[in-house]
Amino acid sequence: xxxxxxxxxxxxxxxxxxxxxxxxxxxxxxxxxxxxxxxxxxxxxxxxxxxxxxxxxxxxxxxxxxxxxxxxxxxxxxxxxxxxxxxxxxxxxxxxxxxxxxxxxxxxxxxxxxxxxxxxxxxxxxxxxxxxxxxxxxxxxxxxxxxxxxxxxxxxxxxxxxxxxxxxxxxxxxxxxxxxxxxxxxxxxxxxxxxxxxxxxxxxxxxxxxxxxxxxxxxxxxxxxxxxxxxxxxxxxxxxxxxxxxxxxxxxxxxxxxxxxxxxxxxxxxxxxxxxxxxxxxxxxxxxxxxxxxxxxxxxxxxxxxxxxxxxxxxxxx
Amino acid sequence: xxxxxxxxxxxxxxxxxxxxxxxxxxxxxxxxxxxxxxxxxxxxxxxxxxxxxxxxxxxxxxxxxxxxxxxxxxxxxxxxxxxxxxxxxxxxxxxxxxxxxxxxxxxxxxxxxxxxxxxxxxxxxxxxxxxxxxxxxxxxxxxxxxxxxxxxxxxxxxxxxxxxxxxxxxxxxxxxxxxxxxxxxxxxxxxxxxxxxxxxxxxxxxxxxxxxxxxxxxxxxxxxxxxxxxxxxxxxxxxxxxxxxxxxxxxxxxxxxxxxxxxxxxxxxxxxxxxxxxxxxxxxxxxxxxxxxxxxxxxxxxxxxxxxxxxxxxxxxxxxxxxxxxxxxxxxxxxxxxxxxxxxxxxxxxxxxxxxxxxxx
Numbered sequence: 197x198x199x200x201x202x203x204x205x206x207x208x209x210x211x212x213x214x215x216x217x218x219x220x221x222x223x224x225x226x227x228x229x230x231x232x233x234x235x236x237x238x239x240x241x242x243x244x245x246x247x248x249x250x251x252x253x254x255x256x257x258x259x260x261x262x263x264x265x266x267x268x269x270x271x272x273x274x275x276x277x278x279x280x281x282x283x284x285x286x287x288x289x290x291x292x293x294x295x296x297x298x299x300x301x302x303x304x305x306x307x308x309x310x311x312x313x314x315x316x317x318x319x320x321x322x323x324x325x326x327x328x329x330x331x332x333x334x335x336x337x338x339x340x341x342x343x344x345x346x347x348x349x350x351x352x353x354x355x356x357x358x359x360x361x362x363x364x365x366x367x368x369x370x371x372x373x374x375x376x377x378x379x380x381x382x383x384x385x386x387x388x389x390x391x392x393x394x395x396x397x398x399x400x401x402x403x404x405x406x407x408x409x410x411x412x413x414x415x416x417x418x419x420x421x422x423x424x425x426x427x428x429x430x431x432x433x434x435x436x437x438x439x440x441x442x443x444x445x446x447x448x449x450x451x452x453x454x455x456x457x458x459x460x461x462x463x464x465x466x467x468x469x470x471x472x473x474x475x476x477x478x479x480x481x482x483x484x485x486x487x488x489x490x491x492x493x494x495x496x497x498x499x500x501x502x503x504x505x506x507x508x509x510x511x512x513x514x
Numbered sequence: 515x516x517x518x519x520x521x522x523x524x525x526x527x528x529x530x531x532x533x534x535x536x537x538x539x540x541x542x543x544x545x546x547x548x549x550x551x552x553x554x555x556x557x558x559x560x561x562x563x564x565x566x567x568x569x570x571x572x573x574x575x576x577x578x579x580x581x582x583x584x585x586x587x588x589x590x591x592x593x594x595x596x597x598x599x600x601x602x603x604x605x606x607x608x609x610x611x612x613x614x615x616x617x618x619x620x621x622x623x624x625x626x627x628x629x630x631x632x633x634x635x636x637x638x639x640x641x642x643x644x645x646x647x648x649x650x651x652x653x654x655x656x657x658x659x660x661x662x663x664x665x666x667x668x669x670x671x672x673x674x675x676x677x678x679x680x681x682x683x684x685x686x687x688x689x690x691x692x693x694x695x696x697x698x699x700x701x702x703x704x705x706x707x708x709x710x711x712x713x714x715x716x717x718x719x720x721x722x723x724x725x726x727x728x729x730x731x732x733x734x735x736x737x738x739x740x741x742x743x744x745x746x747x748x749x750x751x752x753x754x755x756x757x758x759x760x761x762x763x764x765x766x767x768x769x770x771x772x773x774x775x776x777x778x779x780x781x782x783x784x785x786x787x788x789x790x791x792x793x794x795x796x797x798x799x800x801x802x803x804x805x806x807x808x809x810x811x812x813x814x815x816x817x818x819x820x821x822x823x824x825x826x827x828x829x830x831x832x833x834x835x836x837x838x839x840x841x842x843x844x845x846x847x848x849x850x851x852x853x854x855x856x857x858x859x860x861x862x863x864x865x866x867x868x869x870x871x872x873x874x875x
Contacts (some may be wrong), residue, residue, distance in 0.1 A: 406599035409566065414613035414664065415587045424612070428603045 244492075251275055251485035258479055266482070275486035284462065285487065288470040295377070295466060296445045299384045303441060304434075306385070307392030312422075314393075315400045332390040340454030343383040344370070347455070370456055373463035380452045380464050387451065388444070392437055399433030400426065432506055439502035443495055467491060516576045516590075516667035516700055517542045518563060523572035525558050532558040534724040536572070540702060545694055547703045547715035551747070555724040556704045560670050563702060565589050576667060592661025592699075594671040598653045600660075602646035606637055609645050609656050613664040627663055634696065635659045650678050651686055658693055669694075669701040675710060687713055708748055712736070720744050738862070742869040745798055745862065751826065754804075754836045754856075755796040757866060760788050769797045769863070774811050774834055778855065783874040784863060794866035799856035801826070804838040810855030811836065815846050829854065 246263065252273060255266035279285055314325060331339070346353050347369035358365040369379045403426050411421045427434075449468040452458070458465035458473065465473075467487075475484050518540040525533040533555040540546045548556040561567045563574060565586030574581040581589060601609050610631055614624045632638045635655045640648070645656065654674060661669065674690070675683050691714045694701050705711055711718045712732040720727040720735060720743075728740035739745035745753035758769040758777070766779030767788060777797055780788060788795060813836060817828035825843050829836045829852060838854050846852050863872040 404599065406595045406597065407601055409586075410593065410595060410599040410601075410660075411612070411616070412587050413564065413591060413593045414616055414660065416612075416616040417587075420616050424616075425601065 247485045247489055250482050251489055253482045254480075255482045256479050257481065269482070271482070275483045278483065279486050279490060284465075285467075285470060287462070288465050288467050291377070291464070292446060292448070292466040292468075295381055295384070295448060296442060298381050299388070299445050299448075300438065300441045302381075302385050303389045303392045304396075304438060306389045307394075307396050307437070310389070310393045311396040311400045314397055328393060329390050331387045332394075334387065336387065336450040337454055339383060339387050340451040343379065343386075343451065344455045347379045371460050373460055376456050376460060376464050380448075380455055383451050383455060384445065384448060388441060392441060395433060395437040395440070396430070399430040399437075402433075403429045435502055435505050439499065442498055442502075446491075446495060446498075518668060518700060518702070519573075519575040520559070520563075521573040521575070523559070523562065523574065524570045525555070525562060525567065526570045531724055533562075536726050538719055538726060538729065540700060542577075543698050543700055545691075545701045545703065545714060545716045547705060547711035547718045548721060549705055549708060549711040549718050549747075550721035550727075551706055553723075554721040556706075556721050557672060558724075559721075560672055560702060560704045563668070564591050564593050564670050590664070590667045592658075592664060592666035592669045594654070594657045594661060594669070594674050596673045597677055598657040598674065600645045600648075600653055600656055602644075604645055605642050606632075606645055606648070606652075606656055607641040609660050610637070610641075610663055612660060631659045631663045635662075635693075650682065651689060654686060654690070655693075662697060662699075667700065669697070669699045671701065671703045673705055675705070675707070683710075690714060708750070712748075720747065722747070738871065739798075740871055742796060742864050745864065745871075749800060749802075751801050751837045751839070753798045753800055753862070755798045755864065756834055756836065757794055758797050759794055760791065769795060771797065771811070771834070774813065774830075777861075778810070778858065780861065780863065781858060781874070784861070784872070787872045787874055788863050791863075791865050791872055792867075795872065796864040796866050798862040798864060799860050801837040801839040803857045803860035804854045805857065806840075806844065807853055807855035810853050812851055812853045815848050815850055815852050818846060818848060827852065 250263060250266055252270065252275065253266040254269040254271045254274075255261070255263060259266075259269060261268060310328065314321065314328075334342070345351055348354075349366045349368050349371075351369075353369065354365045354367050357367070367375065369375045407425055407429075408421055411425050416424065447468050448466055449472070452464060452466060453469055453472070456464040458469040471484060471487055471491075474480060474487070518538075520536050520538040520540075523533060523536040523538075524531065536555070536559060538546075548559060550556050558567065562569050563581075565581065565584060569582075576589070601612065604612070607628055610628045611624045614627060619627075628641070629638075632641055635658065637652070637655055637659060640652060645653075648656065657674070658669075671690075675686050678686055687710060694714075703711070703715060715732060717729060717731055718735050719729045722743050728735055728744045730738075730740075735744060735748050739748060739753065742755060745755060756769075756771050756774065758771040761768055761770040761776065763776065763779065766782070767785035768779050769777045769788075771777060779785070811829075813829040813834075815827060815829055816831055816835075819826040819828075820843060823841075825840045827838045827840065827844065827846055829838060836854070838852075864870065865872055
């Protein structure tokens with residue numbers, strides 16, 4: 197008898213301390229997180245919706261009506277059809293892709309090589325380490341000026357090359373369409389390899405030492421250890437590093453704009469430079485909104501893909 | 515299979531001598547345990563055998579072959595790490611196949627060797643499991659299998675059971691010993707746990723502070739410790755050692771233990787050896803080889819540990835503290851005096867100055 201009473205009173209206790217239904221708990225949770233949700237809505241969803249709204253109008257800051265009245269200038273989907281036919285947009289997108297496809301792999305390989313080097317001890321490691329991280333700390337605009345001056349036809353780059361070859365050189369780095377793009381990519385690689393290095397070094401140090409020793413004892417040489425142990429263990433961190441750089445590099449702007457202004461002509465005009473010009477010079481904001489939205493969709497696809505890969509590789513923790 | 519000879523082996527890290535001197539012969543097919551407290555140089559010795567570290571001086575021979583300068587990948591050594599160092603991003607099959615694959619063996623050959631080793635270690639049903647979610651005894655088998663597939667001459671095991679919870683250790687010990695019988699390889703097993711060494715090893719090398727203290731079968735090391743360190747280290751609790759002075763009596767040579775009185779006379783053979791010692795001696799006897807008697811050492815009981823199968827009685831205190839282990843519960847309580855007598859055959863005597871055992875005969 198007593199046992200039964202005990203169980204019953206325990207049941208009563210439960211009812212009093214815990215919410216009766218999971219539904220009620222969820223509602224409480226919703227109420228508690230409501231302020232935060234409103235904030236997030238305001239800083240992310242609101243601008244996005246505003247952008248979507250403006251992107252279907254001809255609105256510009258000079259049109260004399262507030263943005264909320266932009267519906268008066270509704271142009272159906274003209275901005276999007278214009279975008280599809282905008283060759284300057286498509287070549288800017290193509291250029292951005294080229295820059296990304298050169299810079300990110302270069303930064304990755306250099307960063308990985310440096311990280312491998314720094315995983316072992318060598319004299320002066322700490323000093324080299326600090327020096328190596330410095331480019332990352334330089335303000336991109338300042339880096340832009342630095343490379344702007346380095347690549348002048350009478351500048352240090354030509355001077356050093358001339359000394360190596362032995363004949364005077366006046367390569368017009370920043371006014372030749374191809375060389376300008378190369379110069380811009382060199383600046384980006386210089387500035388962002390350290391970040392890649394830093395992330396990859398963190399991953400490399402995390403590779404369990406005894407598994408490396410075990411591989412050695414089983415007869416694996418240095419290259420085999422690298423491909424069969426180090427790389428698989430670093431998979432997650434490599435995906436993170438690449439995703440960060442792909443997204444950042446896609447938005448390449450400040451250094452590039454100071455070095456070339458997107459020129460000569462449109463030779464170094466990447467997507468960000470193009471948007472900047474359309475925004476500040478042409479002032480057709482409805483169109484800008486359409487471009488920005490298109491890019492957001494592209495980057496979101498990259499991010500989602502990266503996150504999916506990460507989730508997949510996390511199933512096999514190091 | 516291969517014998518291992520360590521000759522005048524030393525290892526220093528800067529000013530610190532991790533291994534002061536080591537001479538050890540490990541026979542072909544023998545299970546040798548390197549036993550000692552942490553920092554005694556046992557792992558350093560093992561790492562040098564594996565080739566992970568180069569000796570400062572001295573030689574390592576596998577059979578007739580000098581191992582100086584032979585890189586660890588070419589020594590033909592199987593190594594089982596403390597945490598097994600299983601490649602967690604691979605399957606069991608990939609782990610087992612790793613060695614042959616790295617040496618460029620043909621696919622068909624790898625498959626048949628993996629199949630054979632998996633069969634032997636009862637890993638066949640687990641071959642396609644990811645190695646990161648295996649229980650610890652499976653991990654041990656994978657670690658052994660991964661090394662065994664290379665048919666190493668020598669197996670080195672670095673405290674493989676130290677991360678295993680106590681209840682499971684007995685199972686693992688049995689399994690490990692069976693595996694060794696199966697492979698019949700020379701095995702060197704590093705441990706700080708004497709129970710593991712005693713139960714598995716053919717011979718035990720007891721080490722302390724970079725010096726080899728004694729090599730012998732488990733029972734030799736237990737019954738006839740070569741010095742005071744081994745006497746105290748082996749056995750749980752270790753041997754009782756009481757300082758005293760040899761003295762002649764009408765019944766023969768006894769040891770005068772000061773306030774504790776005099777011991778029963780020493781056996782004749784031991785007595786003649788003890789007579790050669792100048793100065794004080796340590797009178798030693800195992801806590802398990804003590805009886806409650808009418809005459810003997812009369813000491814106050816300071817603590818009684820009753821752990822079911824055994825009862826450990828702590829007697830006296832300070833330098834003259836003695837422990838006695840009884841199979842059954844005893845009618846002793848704290849504060850009361852107890853009279854204990856060591857069994858005559860169990861008495862060992864050590865030179866107090868050198869710490870070395872005084873050998874009978």
